[in-house]
Amino acid sequence: xxxxxxxxxxxxxxxxxxxxxxxxxxxxxxxxxxxxxxxxxxxxxxxxxxxxxxxxxxxxxxxxxxxxxxxxxxxxxxxxxxxxxxxxxxxxxxxxxxxxxxxxxxx
Amino acid sequence: xxxxxxxxxxxxxxxxxxxxxxxxxxxxxxxxxxxxxxxxxxxxxxxxxxxxxxxxxxxxxxxxxxxxxxxxxxxxxxxxxxxxxxxxxxxxxxxxxxxxxxxxxxxxxxxxxxxxxxxxxxxxxxxxxxxxxxxxxxxxxxxxxxxxxxxxxxxxxxxxxxxxxxxxxxxxxxxxxxxxxxxxxxxxxxxxxxxxxxxxxxxxxxxxxxxxxxxxxxxxxxxxxxxxxxxxxxxxxxxxxxxxxxxxxxxxxxxxxxxxxxxxxxxxxxxxxxxxxxxxxxxxxxxxxxxxxxxxxxxxxxxxxxxxxxxxxxxxxxxxxxxxxxxxxxxxxxxxxxxxxxxxxxxxxxxxxxxxxxxxxxxxxxxxxxxxxxxxxxxxxxxxxxxxxxxxxxxxxxxxxxxxxxxxxxxxxxxxxxxxxxxxxxxxxxxxxxxxxxxxxxxxxxxxxxxxxxxxxxxxxxx
Numbered sequence: 001x002x003x004x005x006x007x008x009x010x011x012x013x014x015x016x017x018x019x020x021x022x023x024x025x026x027x028x029x030x031x032x033x034x035x036x037x038x039x040x041x042x043x044x045x046x047x048x049x050x051x052x053x054x055x056x057x058x059x060x061x062x063x064x065x066x067x068x069x070x071x072x073x074x075x076x077x078x079x080x081x082x083x084x085x086x087x088x089x090x091x092x093x094x095x096x097x098x099x100x101x102x103x104x105x106x107x
Numbered sequence: 108x109x110x111x112x113x114x115x116x117x118x119x120x121x122x123x124x125x126x127x128x129x130x131x132x133x134x135x136x137x138x139x140x141x142x143x144x145x146x147x148x149x150x151x152x153x154x155x156x157x158x159x160x161x162x163x164x165x166x167x168x169x170x171x172x173x174x175x176x177x178x179x180x181x182x183x184x185x186x187x188x189x190x191x192x193x194x195x196x197x198x199x200x201x202x203x204x205x206x207x208x209x210x211x212x213x214x215x216x217x218x219x220x221x222x223x224x225x226x227x228x229x230x231x232x233x234x235x236x237x238x239x240x241x242x243x244x245x246x247x248x249x250x251x252x253x254x255x256x257x258x259x260x261x262x263x264x265x266x267x268x269x270x271x272x273x274x275x276x277x278x279x280x281x282x283x284x285x286x287x288x289x290x291x292x293x294x295x296x297x298x299x300x301x302x303x304x305x306x307x308x309x310x311x312x313x314x315x316x317x318x319x320x321x322x323x324x325x326x327x328x329x330x331x332x333x334x335x336x337x338x339x340x341x342x343x344x345x346x347x348x349x350x351x352x353x354x355x356x357x358x359x360x361x362x363x364x365x366x367x368x369x370x371x372x373x374x375x376x377x378x379x380x381x382x383x384x385x386x387x388x389x390x391x392x393x394x395x396x397x398x399x400x401x402x403x404x405x406x407x408x409x410x411x412x413x414x415x416x417x418x419x420x421x422x423x424x425x426x427x428x429x430x431x432x433x434x435x436x437x438x439x440x441x442x443x444x445x446x447x448x449x450x451x452x453x454x455x456x457x458x459x460x461x462x463x464x465x466x467x468x469x470x471x472x473x474x475x476x477x478x479x480x481x482x483x484x485x486x487x488x489x490x491x492x493x494x495x496x497x498x499x500x501x502x503x504x505x506x507x508x509x510x511x512x513x514x515x516x517x518x519x520x521x522x523x524x525x526x527x528x529x530x531x532x533x534x535x536x537x538x539x540x541x542x543x544x545x546x547x548x549x550x551x552x553x554x555x556x557x558x559x560x561x562x563x564x565x566x567x568x569x570x
Contacts (some may be wrong), residue, residue: 010302012216025189030211044215045185046163050223051216069181 006058009086012043016051017083020075023064026052055079112138113147117318119309120232121224121288124161130194130202134158140204143197145356160215161191161203166226170198171372173363186213199227217299221292228288236281243277250274256473259478262485263456265331265450272324278315283310333448336403343395351383412440414465426459427461428568433553433561440464447476454489455479476550477569486546493541493548497530508533514541521559523566544570 009017015033024032024087033043043051052073055061060079065072075083118125130140133156138150168179175183175196183193183201190210192202203213214220235468250271254261259268287310295305325345358379362372409424421442429443430436440463446456457477463470478493480486497512514528522542530539538556542549542565549569557565 010216010218027185030185030189042215044212045191046161046182046191046213047216047219048225049182049185050219069177069184071181107478 005054006060006082008089009082011041012047014045014083014086015041016043016048017055017060017075017079020073020079022062023072023074025070025072029071108152110152111141112150114150115147117311117314117315119284119287119307119311121228122307122309122311123224123293124306125309125311126162126202130160130204131158134160134204137310138418140194140202141194143200144395146353148195154205159205159207160194160212161205163201163203163213163220164199164227165201166199166223166230168196168199168201169369169373171359171363171369171376171482172198173366173368173372176188189213192566198205199231205369213555217295217302218500220304221295221299225292233285233287236284238286239277239396240281243274243281246270246274247278259454259456259489261447262489263451263454263478265328265449268451269324272321276321280310280314280317283313285502287446331451333450336399339403340395340399344400347388347391347395349552351380351388354383387466398476410466412466419465421464424459426461427472427477428475428551428565430461430471430553432568433557433564434471434555436471436473438463438467440467440472441470453482453485455481462520472554478548478550480546484548490541490543490548491549494528496550497539510538519543521562521566523570 006013011025012033015036016029018033019029019036029048029052030043030045033041052061056063056073059076060082061073062076063071063072116126118129133140133150134153135155137155139153139158140148140160141151142149145516165182179201185205186193188206190207192205193211194202194204196202250261250267253267264302287308291305291307299307305468318371329338329342332341341449353377359372359376362375367375376378410421412419412421421440423441423443424443424445426445430441442460442462442464444461445457445459447456449456455478457479458475459477460472460474462472462474475495478489480489494514497514503509510533512530512532515531517529517540519525519527519542522540523532524542524544526543528541530537530541538553540549540551540557542551545567547569551565
């Protein structure tokens with residue numbers, strides 16, 4: 001079934017929003033995400049540009065500073081709620097895993 | 108050694124995999140993409156090396172934009188930040204290159220890529236392909252209608268075969284692009300749910316094959332015209348169409364350089380295309396025809412005369428059967444002309460007339476059509492077509508009875524023919540005959556009743 005937009009987040013969406021807990025230049029997110037995930041997750045420049053536009057349109061982030069073409073953003077309340085919702089969904093997954101295999105079998 | 112080269116690559120609009128692979132191969136062979144324009148892709152010589160390419164779509168861009176918008180420039184800066192520099196851009200399509208070892212791709216979310224590509228497709232490519240498909244189908248229906256009403260012209264005219272081929276190619280190309288895109292999109296959408304990208308495979312080979320077939324057909328057509336003058340005129344008309352396209356592309360580029368807004372450029376370009384398509388194409392066509400009439404050496408004798416203050420031209424061509432062969436006439440002011448002469452591998456079809464000048468309409472006249480059936484299986488079809496060709500003519504008597512013209516079989520012996528038919532309307536016999544000699548079917552229309560002796564002369568001329 002197709003994913004309803006932003007009802008659930010992809011890994012890249014999740015980390016972009018996470019980076020924006022603190023004000024941050026859009027472009028810098030490309031470096032922050034791999035650093036945050038020890039190189040496990042990378043966000044492509046095209047993907048990042050488009051996601052920032054979409055987050056902005058949805059009111060999940062807002063622009064804080066514009067210096068030429070460099071723009072910085074920060075998470076909004078709506079963005080925070082979306083992140084929280086995704087966090088709870090991930091936790092629920094972890095809980096379900098634990099209830100089946102138990103703590104001791106965790107990898 | 109050449110420092111630049113131009114190529115006209117044939118890629119499906121959505122074939123990012125094909126384009127990327129092609130550009131990577133070019134870079135490995137020492138050619139780097141520099142510009143994509145209406146006249147082809149420009150490459151410049153570089154040291155052969157491994158370069159990665161990424162084809163992306165920026166739906167907000169337009170081919171009429173005077174330059175990249177602020178948003179487009181920001182997008183390009185994002186790409187540059189991760190080592191992707193713009194190689195070339197054409198309207199919505201932006202091609203980036205990166206010579207790093209393992210660069211992070213420009214697109215890492217297949218759903219986002221799919222959304223951008225589809226937004227571009229809906230804005231530009233899909234409406235264009237649907238419109239061209241519709242045009243192709245309408246023209247094909249037009250040809251089918253020609254087949255219905257004038258099948259002998261269609262079978263004997265190379266131009267009909269060429270037109271049919273052109274519209275078949277147009278329909279096939281558009282259908283291939285549209286079905287290819289929607290099939291790929293359907294697969295790509297499912298895969299994108301799992302975060303996977305699907306490689307594209309456009310109809311590049313099909314397009315190349317079709318273009319080659321079309322080019323070969325065009326060359327064959329040019330050599331197939333009975334008169335070289337017609338071939339030159341046709342070539343001039345094709346050149347005119349290309350010139351109009353080139354002027355439109357050039358004008359759009361010029362207005363972009365002049366920093367005209369996208370809206371103004373779009374309106375001016377469409378107005379120019381309309382003007383060029385109707386006014387210039389019409390005037391150009393007339394100009395070509397007049398110039399050819401003026402300058403092309405005449406291969407037949409033409410006599411000019413005046414009647415009631417109007418100037419008329421009459422021809423003096425050699426015809427296989429003349430009024431003089433059948434009658435003693437003391438008049439040499441005839442207009443003798445082949446009004447149609449065309450043939451294909453299937454059928455030859457010609458028509459000739461010998462008519463007196465307008466100031467001597469009392470002199471006897473003669474008209475005939477000759478159908479030369481080269482493909483035996485078409486013989487019955489052609490005969491039946493000619494037998495039925497006069498059925499649209501009808502007359503009404505004083506009692507309101509309607510009768511139509513029809514051919515009735517008659518004795519072929521006086522004609523020395525395999526079969527002979529005479530036209531009737533009710534009980535009235537007309538002096539119009541259909542005569543069969545081997546593979547030839549002749550429709551003969553003298554304006555007097557032929558004697559047995561004259562019929563025998565016709566038999567000796569055509570038999």
